Amino acid sequence: xxxxxxxxxxxxxxxxxxxxxxxxxxxxxxxxxxxxxxxxxxxxxxxxxxxxxxxxxxxxxxxxxxxxxxxxxxxxxxxxxxxxxxxxxxxxxxxxxxxxxxxxxxxxxxxxxxxxxxxxxxxxxxxxxxxxxxxxxxxxxxxxxxxxxxxxxxxxxxxxxxxxxxxxxxxxxxxxxxxxxxxxxxxxxxxxxxxxxxxxxxxxxxxxxxxx
Numbered sequence: 457x458x459x460x461x462x463x464x465x466x467x468x469x470x471x472x473x474x475x476x477x478x479x480x481x482x483x484x485x486x487x488x489x490x491x492x493x494x495x496x497x498x499x500x501x502x503x504x505x506x507x508x509x510x511x512x513x514x515x516x517x518x519x520x521x522x523x524x525x526x527x528x529x530x531x532x533x534x535x536x537x538x539x540x541x542x543x544x545x546x547x548x549x550x551x552x553x554x555x556x557x558x559x560x561x562x563x564x565x566x567x568x569x570x571x572x573x574x575x576x577x578x579x580x581x582x583x584x585x586x587x588x589x590x591x592x593x594x595x596x597x598x599x600x601x602x603x604x605x606x607x608x609x610x611x612x613x614x615x616x617x618x619x620x621x622x623x624x625x626x627x628x629x630x631x632x633x634x635x636x637x638x639x640x641x642x643x644x645x646x647x648x649x650x651x652x653x654x655x656x657x658x659x660x661x662x663x664x665x666x667x668x
Contacts, residue, residue, distance in 0.1 A: 474510055476502035478526065481519055482567075490516075490570040520574050527571050534560050535596055546604035546662065551655045553600055554624055558651050561632040569633045598620045601662075608662050620658050627654055 476587060480501035484493045495516055499506050513519060538556050544548035561568055598617040601608070610616040628638045631647045 458566060462575055470512060473502075473504055475507060476504060477512075478522055479508065481523060482526070485566040486572065487566075489566055492572070502659060517574070520570075523567075524571060524575070529566060530564070531593065535593060539596065539600060543600070543603070546601070546607040547605060547655075547659055549601055550620070550658055550662070551651075553597060554628070554651050554655055554658075557624060558628050558632065558647060562647065568629070572629060572633060586664065594621050594625070596617065609664065611660075616662065617631070620662060623661075624654060 459659070477498060480498045481490075483491070483501055484497060493516070494508055496506055499509050537555065541556075551662060570571055595618075598614065598621050601617040601620060605613045605617075608616055620650060626645070627650065631643070631650050634640055635647065645653065
């Protein structure tokens with residue numbers, strides 16, 4: 457009979473502690489930004505002692521790589537759902553992608569802000585992580601628009617679709633994550649109204665401008 461591998465009790469406890477802490481950080485991020493969450497608050501929500509936390513992690517920032525992995529799973533699931541929507545026109549696709557992206561950013565604002573800021577401050581948390589291939593993700597969004605490539609007026613339709621994705625992502629990130637600081641304050645519209653205007657602007661770029 458083949459022997460069965462048994463995970464040592466200490467390792468099981470460590471995994472259980474990690475799961476509890478990750479559940480706690482997701483819970484706290486619903487109402488607070490990462491920088492405002494204390495280790496004691498995390499431990500209280502997780503039901504573990506501060507001493508146990510420090511035996512497992514050096515500091516709060518040590519949770520970031522795990523948070524980034526969780527974020528990758530959620531992002532991939534959202535992207536798969538977005539790809540499943542059967543848009544019937546280019547306008548519908550542009551509007552739908554913008555609206556769905558806005559909703560996803562807004563629903564996960566604290567998490568997105570944490571990832572957005574800390575991936576720049578601590579770029580080691582994203583280095584070598586195969587779970588989130590940003591270039592591939594953006595290509596997948598572009599491919600939704602390229603379903604209607606016959607309606608896109610440009611010699612390089614792929615580059616044009618990529619520019620639309622870049623403009624959409626950067627605009628919505630700023631407006632949803634940082635609405636009260638520059639450059640978002642240059643636009644007095646709320647994020648919902650921005651989605652409508654962004655759709656009009658990007659449609660003009662896709663179907664009217666001649667790109668050399």
